[in-house]
Amino acid sequence: AEALIAAGVARVVAPFDDTDPRVSGQGFAALRAAGIEVETGVLAEEAARDHAGFLLRNAEGRPMVTLKLATSFDGRIATASGHSQWITGPQARRAVHAMRARHDA
Incomplete structure (x- = not known):
């Protein structure tokens, strides 16, 4: 003021x-x-x-807490060998980036 x-x-x-x-x-x-x-x-x-x-x-x-979780149909977040790969598509990733921009942490 x-x-x-x-x-x-x-x-x-x-x-x-x-x-x-x-x-x-x-x-x-x-x-x-x-x-x-x-x-x-x-x-x-x-x-x-x-x-x-x-x-x-x-x-x-x-x-306010927001949970963003991406899993495969079998509930996993990586391949059987442990290697990570994209689970979501480009549109979902853009939406998540926008969501992250609105949050403090």
Whole structure:
């Protein structure tokens, strides 16, 4: 908030209030006190999907965990000799790369 105030920003648009209990909306309050217009609720549904882990951690105190598992039809992850090979196809690998980009670990 301090940087936005110092920069002379006139308006801030956000999807939702900050749910982090460490700040409890203090940033938006400081912006409003400085005369900056603050609008919330813009694209909230889309933002909630993108920030699901953050929101869950703040609401329930637990992380969001995603399991990605690729196995062959017999439940294995390598050939009988122990050599690894691609189990999924290119489309699935692209989807997994996109999923990994949205996760912290």
